[in-house]
Amino acid sequence: MINVAIIGATGYAGAELARILMNHPEAEVVSYGSKSYEGQDFSSVYGNFRGMADVPCENPDLSVLSKKADVIFTATPQGYLAGCLTEDILKNCCVIDLSADYRLKDVDVYEQWYKLEHKSPKLISDAVYGLCELHRKETVGKRLVANPGCYTTCSILTAYPLVKAGYIENQSLIIDAKSGTSGAGRGAKTPNLFCEVNESMKAYGVASHRHTPEIEQELSQAAGEEILINFTPHLVPMHRGILVTEYADLKQVTYADGHMDYPNKEMIQKAYEDAYKDEYFIRLLPDGMPPETKWVEGSNFVDISYVVDQRTHRVIMMGALDNLVKGAAGQAVQNMNILFGLPENTGLQMVPLFP
């Protein structure tokens, strides 16, 4: 049995970790960490856990926890983990970080987008970027996992096969993303009130959202060249779910007979299948069927499809996932499974909840 501590258990992502781990056959939560709710029962903060987690939240101490837990999940504000993580702690236990502290390999990029000084930059190279479908091999044996952001996971996985295959003009990539409101967290802010969010929609963080450099880092690596993208997140009146709609110009390629042309439908389909046909959590949808967030809610699945526009020679790629599961807690557990040598989908085979 893997002993797990959650720091930041009373945020939405932390609570989702608790939900998933409750039914994980090989893991057990030994500490629900929360500074704000110290001493209060976890189930009094999240009533869904009544009868299942009637234990008090603890004020977390990373160092102490590292001695009693096999793995610590940190679902904490940016900068928290970077400010207290040490190599000694990593000797005691694994850390899977749901914040952005170790995601960006270039510390300057981190400091520029997050407006924060990074307190432990030398640990960055110890961390693996935990987008499992791309980096599972590097993850084996690691002690520190930088679990990707919600928008990031969806954005990268949707475009990755065509970037990798060289079928699109990389600099033309535009990502229009839409997210449910749980992504904004449980903080009491007027813009997140029911009456402000419901029956409305808006963009935010236009040309400045912090997930942008993560997406660029990973797609650049896949492309073998530096990619700059436009990424625009939107807030949608629903709880869970991220939908991305990505636009890219197709790039002419040399066919077997020597002529140049845009990649045809079969080639694009093959690129997706080559990348994902053995992936349990990625579901390539039938020809032209757009993904819907309702079909992934509560699960670790990512649904992906695409449409080729013959008029404009563009491809429209679409992906959907649950921001709290594959976009946060589910992927974190998937990383834990990799670290501890379990099948990746252990404890993650729940059917999406509908309606």
Next chain:
Amino acid sequence: MINVAIIGATGYAGAELARILMNHPEAEVVSYGSKSYEGQDFSSVYGNFRGMADVPCENPDLSVLSKKADVIFTATPQGYLAGCLTEDILKNCCVIDLSADYRLKDVDVYEQWYKLEHKSPKLISDAVYGLCELHRKETVGKRLVANPGCYTTCSILTAYPLVKAGYIENQSLIIDAKSGTSGAGRGAKTPNLFCEVNESMKAYGVASHRHTPEIEQELSQAAGEEILINFTPHLVPMHRGILVTEYADLKQVTYADGHMDYPNKEMIQKAYEDAYKDEYFIRLLPDGMPPETKWVEGSNFVDISYVVDQRTHRVIMMGALDNLVKGAAGQAVQNMNILFGLPENTGLQMVPLFP
């Protein structure tokens, strides 16, 4: 492994059965029955099952299915099962019926409220009313379970302890119930469109809803006298969840020292605890905390609490459950567990999904 057939698998309750059974360690669905979607993959009708149930729906034949399944769930329109069930079928397999066909012991009451002739009235006495917390003992060894309605389960369980204890004026009981829209089914009807349901609320079936006689039957049995109630269902703009608010006049009782008075708080609390303290699926909430449907969504739990009003000598009893789980598919699986000698919560220990 229990072989399961679902008839009516493509309704919301049928699909919820499929969802729950997918993670049940001792059961396996061998047939997804659907007349309307015969030949189409179940996962093409419910995209959440993509990759998990890519098998065609079958036009169900109860008699044929009874030979290959150990248990058949019927999530079918009123009158369907009564029209085709026979004793021979029940010799082959168990049937758990999510319709109302065998719930009412008095066939006249059935025919009056449902405006239908009952085609197999002599089978009614073979059926157990499958409200597990009240009738589990009678369920053991049965072949036919009449799984209760969603409003019914919530309404009965919320009032049962005080009715049983004789603490309320039985004829004063008023049940004001509120339901999410999945209770209205997946049929394409204008009143159930998003733009008609959302941002609105209404009562319906006032003084005439078909779940009324079920509630009266069971509470009358608990009370030892015939009870008539007022039951008013309301449609609420949410997917899942039933909330009942029940009002009753307290009845003066004789205290140990011989004086007459209304039952005090301790007595009422004790009545609830006596009834439910060992029930896994019933969660009595802390003093005065009203239940919220969000804390039970996706789970088989029922959350119950009450407030005593000293000004009016009434008790306000409140209960919440998920209409598709404890109000339909979850309780049906709970009944299956009882029939097959499994722990009642097998496959039903999912944490409610929030947010």
Next chain:
Amino acid sequence: MINVAIIGATGYAGAELARILMNHPEAEVVSYGSKSYEGQDFSSVYGNFRGMADVPCENPDLSVLSKKADVIFTATPQGYLAGCLTEDILKNCCVIDLSADYRLKDVDVYEQWYKLEHKSPKLISDAVYGLCELHRKETVGKRLVANPGCYTTCSILTAYPLVKAGYIENQSLIIDAKSGTSGAGRGAKTPNLFCEVNESMKAYGVASHRHTPEIEQELSQAAGEEILINFTPHLVPMHRGILVTEYADLKQVTYADGHMDYPNKEMIQKAYEDAYKDEYFIRLLPDGMPPETKWVEGSNFVDISYVVDQRTHRVIMMGALDNLVKGAAGQAVQNMNILFGLPENTGLQMVPLFP
């Protein structure tokens, strides 16, 4: 032209006043009062007013405003107006108060339910309880109007005709009320976040909600005897709208031929028509059609209907209104129209917005 000042303009009720007054042909807002947003443009706080109210909010001073305004609306926290209102101010201008400060005639009842000392109890008798359909005659010539609460308006108007007619057992009255979330205000509180409110429903303030004594005061006056009720408010995931479902035992009356019996359908219908047939804002629905909040949204209408249950000899009365309009700002403007001798529906003839 009536010069209007709004104090508390940046709450939901204050902003709704601004919306209604913008299209009122005889009134003009001369001051948007808001302590929190002093100096900021009103339209920067409520973007719907961009281009229509690009004027700065002012820190309100009741005394100063009373000299430049003909009427002041106070949409302020309980206790504010009672703490600063004087007879001199009332000599200068009329005040229509959307808080509860002058609604309850018995100051002890106010202090008990609101846990506040009343700072100007002698002004209470100067105030008229501004439920227009019941008190319009008394309102003429008044300087201070206590505008009723949202739940209150709906609860009273729905039951009033039958209470007045003596057709129900007054002590049996039970009011189960459901409200959209705008009733909770614009304050940044975790329980009012989108992810907490949406897809859920709950009761609150059970047996203790502050609107209870208002309802009792008015219905007692109509009945000519003191009435105690049960009132249970619920929070519903929608913006606007209050729906009340009220239950009462019918009371036997003496018919013309001398026999005693419950009032029949015609008598009940006549009681409603006698009370409301000339009321512009009250719409009696066709026989048995339950009101829906969507049909009144954004308007000053109240939709009312009832069902008689012959089995239980109860009547179920139902009413729906928009909590921000007839439940707050609309009724306040209706009161202003009365005070200034205008037709009551001046500026209030907007069609409800649907969908």
Next chain:
Amino acid sequence: MINVAIIGATGYAGAELARILMNHPEAEVVSYGSKSYEGQDFSSVYGNFRGMADVPCENPDLSVLSKKADVIFTATPQGYLAGCLTEDILKNCCVIDLSADYRLKDVDVYEQWYKLEHKSPKLISDAVYGLCELHRKETVGKRLVANPGCYTTCSILTAYPLVKAGYIENQSLIIDAKSGTSGAGRGAKTPNLFCEVNESMKAYGVASHRHTPEIEQELSQAAGEEILINFTPHLVPMHRGILVTEYADLKQVTYADGHMDYPNKEMIQKAYEDAYKDEYFIRLLPDGMPPETKWVEGSNFVDISYVVDQRTHRVIMMGALDNLVKGAAGQAVQNMNILFGLPENTGLQMVPLFP
């Protein structure tokens, strides 16, 4: 007083016309046309009109209506008007068509995208494309107005100033649009049920939506060259509102001193102001503030803003409107005002409804 007939009054757009016209000081509805609801009171189909439009719907006959109405609004399925409109009818009265029948100047394009034969192609040249801010001068004196689509109005108005100014690479324009569900109409279809739409989001009509050629027609005209775009509509769980997010590469221009560079912020701002500073219904938002659909709900406003991304040399343009008002009925009334020589905002000055 202008006598108005509405054909298709019982669809959402038709009912919105009725709502707006009810408060229009110079117009009166003389016929609510509806084949499906012939003989039923309009207010029984749309309960919000109870007491305001208790008149029966009529089976519409265009020819007959043309003799008693000054203007006929057709909110009818594609092909209906083209099948029955004649020059004689247009001699009798004006027609404002909310369908697509006369929007596309090239009948081949119409037939290709709508898969319909156009029955009266020679009337196309008589019609003005009624996007008021672009074509009001041509509209004066016309008898037939092709009222633009909802997506179209928002998409064109948002991009128009920069297309016109020559500041973007026209072929790079990508429009990602999001719409509330009222755009899908009141037809009883399973995909539009509350439980299917709510808590989900999806794209549809990818690379094939019928509003595409309308957008291309108008922007091509503004640009003076043929433009092909990508347009992707999405369904959002809200009633009303369209939000567009548009992406385009900036185009280098020659500055006064002769150097080439991307247009700077001031130039872009000036292009928007030149186009819209005198437009009552277009609200240019403060620097960088993204539009939100909630601020335009129920009104004829369009809120527009943009962000320049210095990293990618793209501009992200954003617009929001209410699909049933500026996207349908409101703009139709705006066109009526133009046709009849009234100020354009007559009857259209309602404040957006919030929350």
